[in-house]
Amino acid sequence: MSHNPQNKPVVAVVGAGPGIGEAVARxxxxxGFVAALLARTQDKLQLMTAGISSDFGPGTARYYLTDLTIEAQVLASFSKIQQELGNVEVMVYNAGARRVNGRAILDTSSEEFESFTKINLFGAFWATKCVLPDMLANERGTIIFTGATGSLRGSPGLSSFSPGxxxxxSLAQVVTREYQSKGIHCAHLVVDGPVDGKLIGGVTRRKWEREGEREKLGQVERYIMQPKDLAGIYWWLYEQPRSTWTHELDVRAQKEGMFSKL
Ligand SMILES: NC(=O)c1ccc[n+]([C@@H]2O[C@H](COP(=O)([O-])OP(=O)(O)OC[C@H]3O[C@@H](n4cnc5c(N)ncnc54)[C@H](OP(=O)(O)O)[C@@H]3O)[C@@H](O)[C@H]2O)c1
Known part of the structure; x- marks a missing residue:
């Protein structure tokens, strides 16, 4: 049954949480898009979908419970999205997993390395394979991967994060080299610094509170990226004309050092 009677274009936000994911969906x-939100936690997804529906109208977002470390679940969710909403026009792979406080290689388990790498990389491979056939048939589609400082720099403590x-x-580069000429715009966005949210942004804010950093707390947006501003970058990438497609770009807050984790 279609849940997209007006045939709106579909954005799939793969790894939809209250930070970048929700901001991109909104x-x-x-x-004019309808959003498919993929994540593991039902109550968070319900809350997000309800908030979006109340702001933009019923049916503007639907959620799909998915553990991105399990290929069968990724395939099942995309098949359901296709049945309920139609072809995906934009796929944003936003899920990521890292330790807030790093851990040395010798203290990092193989299980963590494997499960984080599945979230950071394998899920993107599976999701890309799910959306490409329809995009290729339409000769149009946008795929955006959310990267991080750790996409370009290996830092101590992040062995279970950076490799993925x-x-x-590199997967973004391969997608571009294989499919750009067939109408697929794939972009890799390096989010180079903390994003305002519960996890990293929250830790940063609490540190500033402990340290009495009033100036920083009063001008958060100069130090920590705002999800809604990042979402504007995803939209800008989507809107780019075919004559000027960005493959990769990096963004950081005004007072954040470049590749700040080094
Ligand atoms: N936050 C930062 O400071 C920061 C900085 C630089 C780069 N980034 C990048 O930004 C992206 C995340 O954005 P965000 O931090 O604002 O997060 P977000 O959009 O608020 O949430 C991302 C969501 O991904 C979902 N997810 C994680 N593992 C999953 C899995 N195995 N299966 C399905 N869903 C999964 C989580 O929901 P469930 O737990 O419900 O599954 C989580 O809420 C990541 O790629 C990260 O590397 C973040």
């Missing part, structure tokens, strides 16, 4: 919905993110960057 940005695209505000310009490096791989994601």
């Amino acid at each position: 940005r695209f919905i505000s310009s 993110k490096f791989g994601l960057r």
Whole structure:
């Protein structure tokens, strides 16, 4: 049964949480898209979908419970999205997994390395394979991968994070080299610094509070990237004309050092 009776274009936000994921969904919905939100936690997804529906109207977002470390679940969710909403026009692979406080290689388990790498990389490979056939048939489609400082720099403590993110960057290059000429715009966005949200942004804010950093707390947006501003970058990438497609770009807050984790 179609849940997209007006045949709106579909954005799939793969790894949809209250930070970048929700902001991207809202940005695209505000310009006429319907959003498919993929993540593991039902109550968070319900809350997000309800908030979006109340702001933009019923049916503007639907959620699909998915564990991106399990290929069968990724395939099942995309098949359901295709049945319920139609072809995906934009796929944003946004899921990522890292430790907030790093851990040395010798203290990092193989299980963590494997499960984080599945989230950071394998899920993107599976999701890309799910959306490419329809995109190729239509000769149009946008695929955006969310990267991080760790996509370009290996830093101490992040052995279970960076290798997957490096791989994601190379996957974006491969997708571009294989399919750009067939109408697929793939972009890798290096989010180079903390994003305002519960996890990294929250830790940063709490640190500033402990340290009495009033100036920083008063001008958060100069130090920590705002999800809604990042969402504007995803939209800009989507809107780019075919004569000027960006493959990769990096963004950081005004007072964040370049490749700040080094
Ligand atoms: N936050 C930062 O400071 C920061 C900085 C630089 C780069 N980034 C990048 O930005 C992206 C995340 O954006 P965000 O931090 O704002 O997060 P977000 O959009 O608020 O949430 C991302 C969501 O991904 C979902 N996810 C994680 N593992 C999953 C899995 N195995 N299966 C399905 N869903 C999964 C999580 O939901 P469930 O737990 O419900 O599954 C999580 O809420 C990542 O790629 C990250 O590397 C973030």
